[in-house]
Amino acid sequence: MKIKWGVIGCGGIADRRTLPGMMLADNAELVAVMDAYMPAAEKCKEKYNAKYAFDKMEDVLAIDEIQAVYIASPVFCHKEQAMAAADAGKDILIEKPVGLTAAEAEEIAAYCESKGVKMGVGFMMRFHSYHQAMKEIVSSGKIGEIVSARAQLTCWYPEMENCWRQDMKLSGGGAMMDMGVHCVDLIRYITGLEVVEAAGICGNQVFKYSVEDAGGVIMRLSNGAVAYVDANFNIPDAAAKCKIEFYGTKGSIFAQGTISQVEGGEIEVLCTDDGLGYDANQDRGEVTPLEVNVEFGNMYTKEIESFGRAVSGEAPVAITAADAIASQKVIEAAYASNANKKYEIL
Secondary structure, three states, X not given: OOEEEEEEOOOHXXXXXXHHXXXXXXXXXEEEEEOOOHHHHHHHHHHHOOOEEEOOHHHHHOOOOOOEEEEOOOHHHHHHHHHHHHHOOOEEEEOOOOOOOHHHHHXXXXXXXXXXXXXXXXXXXXXXXXXXXXXXXHHHOOOOOEEXXXXXXXXXXXXXXXXXXXXXXXXXXXXXXXXXXXXHHHXXXXXXXXXXXXXXXXXXOOOOOOOOOEEEEEEEEOOOOEEEEXXXXXXXXXXXXXXXXXXEOOEEEEEEOOOOOOOOOEEEEEEOOOOOOOOOOOOOOOOOOEOOOOOOOOHHHHHHHHHHHHHOOOOOOOOEHHHHHHHHHHHHHXXXXXXXXXXXXX
């Protein structure tokens, strides 16, 4: 069964990644695209062979055959658009963050639930084959109990005119909310643990826009493990490694290049003999890495197909609003910690 889609906000990530991924999805058919800038909508209509192009969301929502909408507009538009889609009875796949604040996101989610529509959130990196393999390895106990985790996502994002992501009132946050939240979400997803405490430091090191261009958060997970996330808008893309690491009582997982918009990267999994005793010499001898075989695909295609199965009733929503809100709350806790200076000043 093919789910018929409308897209609200077809520039940016929609045109760059999600719409190309949708074209490869077995259970998706693009019906209409909408953008406030009509030439962008017309361009996407021709590029992706949609039936309709509009510059008003009401026109998309009025089409009866559309079952699901993908909302990829700037964050400050999400509340109005998601609620209008819910009023129209359309199931919703929305980009993160769901709202400008976690409280707004909760309001949106509650409204959609009251209208009986399904909502999924675009944390597409959960569909990366390596990230799914990491989750299986951790849940199998191969690396023991998680004691530490860390993740990083960076890019080079210089000051630009009329850029909503660089305006706190329009985006809800900078490097941490835009990219660090992916890292928080992946740590929660892969470990199956929740964040119970968080503190952060963030600010502007290079660029002068109203959102932070760099930040970090330290978290305590629900099993007592400590985890770290850092995100930057001020590191050149060619210099970025975008690593994610997990350490347990029996081994470790180290990956780089997997936190990305394109499925790829490298992974190393080390598992030790759980019968080893204390070694005063701390001999870090050679350990043969565990072989991890995966088949790469398109994360956006898998995201669209997954939500399509939820729309058709074949499966539950894979990444819920509650998932997204839990990760957003961690970033907001980091912002509050930074603002209130709730850490030791040396």
